[in-house]
Amino acid sequence: MGAWATGSRCRGDPGGPPCQGFSGLGKEDANDPRNKLWREYSRIVNTIKPKLFIVENVDRFLRSPEFALLHAATEKPDGILKDYVLAQHAVLNAADYGVPQARRRAIVVAVRRDIAAPADVSYPEATHAKNASGFLPGAGPAPWVAVGPSVFAHTATETQTTELPEGTCNPLGKELPGAFRTTQLHFGRNPTQLSQDRYRAIPEGGNRHDLPRNLSTEKWLAHKNGSHDVMGRMYWDRPSVTIRTEFYKPEKGRYLHPRAHRPITHYEAALIQGFPPEFLWCGSKIQIGRQIGNAVPVGLSRALAKMVYETLRP
Numbered sequence: 001m002g003a004w005a006t007g008s009r010c011r012g013d014p015g016g017p018p019c020q021g022f023s024g025l026g027k028e029d030a031n032d033p034r035n036k037l038w039r040e041y042s043r044i045v046n047t048i049k050p051k052l053f054i055v056e057n058v059d060r061f062l063r064s065p066e067f068a069l070l071h072a073a074t075e076k077p078d079g080i081l082k083d084y085v086l087a088q089h090a091v092l093n094a095a096d097y098g099v100p101q102a103r104r105r106a107i108v109v110a111v112r113r114d115i116a117a118p119a120d121v122s123y124p125e126a127t128h129a130k131n132a133s134g135f136l137p138g139a140g141p142a143p144w145v146a147v148g149p150s151v152f153a154h155t156a157t158e159t160q161t162t163e164l165p166e167g168t169c170n171p172l173g174k175e176l177p178g179a180f181r182t183t184q185l186h187f188g189r190n191p192t193q194l195s196q197d198r199y200r201a202i203p204e205g206g207n208r209h210d211l212p213r214n215l216s217t218e219k220w221l222a223h224k225n226g227s228h229d230v231m232g233r234m235y236w237d238r239p240s241v242t243i244r245t246e247f248y249k250p251e252k253g254r255y256l257h258p259r260a261h262r263p264i265t266h267y268e269a270a271l272i273q274g275f276p277p278e279f280l281w282c283g284s285k286i287q288i289g290r291q292i293g294n295a296v297p298v299g300l301s302r303a304l305a306k307m308v309y310e311t312l313r314p
Helices: 033-048 059-063 065-075 191-203 218-222 266-272 285-294 298-310
Strands: 002-007 051-057 084-093 104-112 176-181 280-284
Touching: 033 051, 033 065, 051 059, 051 298, 059 065, 059 084, 059 104, 065 104, 104 298, 266 280, 266 285, 280 285
Parallel strands: none
Antiparallel strands: 002 051, 051 104, 084 104, 176 280
16 A cells, blocks of 8 residues: 655655555454554654645555544544544546556545645546547547557567566665666566466466366365456456556466466566556565555556645645
8 A cells, every 4th residue: 555645845755554454355354453554654644744645555445444543533633633634535446547457446635624625625537437438538538448458569478587687776775686677577487387287278368267177276176256366367458457466476366468378577567557668676576576566556646646736736
């Protein structure tokens, strides 16, 4: 998850509780200590007094006890966020803002009471829609952006390496691999023969249920319901599923290339998130994967930045 604060002394400061304790992919443990870290974010907000702050998390965050407490913190006279009013809270889909990814996220917006009224804050209007059949400028939303033509048509079908390029960088005094451009992240993995056979057996839009018995597992065969994204292949003509931190593992979700018999690469995942080709990355493959998967898609961030500008401009 992420959060931003905007004001005279703050431009894009991250904070807020991690999403793992709220996510349906985890235990949804209400007692997960990470869930309470929004209080630390509140402490920073009270220190720097931004004009507006935004908290982003998985959609289940809005149904959690912690969100209720966050809301109450802006309502009570003695609340830790008493100088702020909760202006908006809803689930937005990144695909509605031109991102080739159907990523639903809770977006919570609060403004300082002396700056604006809740009615002055409105979410950005969607530029795209799932069922839009056509688009003329000014005549309505465009169709959702499909991941095949927008991303995979521009990347090589085959990967030439499994390793990061050589090079080190020294951000904040710590030596790390890097810095690498997004285009340098097109590396693959070393799948076993069994994994390769599974990849070839799964059609576009298919998943573990399409595997013959000899390529499946006892666990998968026993669970006919469960997730339909495990060992899933993306659709060429639709947005991708949510890019998470281990997008390079198809056993974690629908992360097989729509047509090539391999998982998507870090390069492709970064493009799906909207990062430009020249963006620079530092860290190991796992660390960069986390940076990509935990990011707010650039298209959604841009729309929210426009909302902030419209709210705060004179």
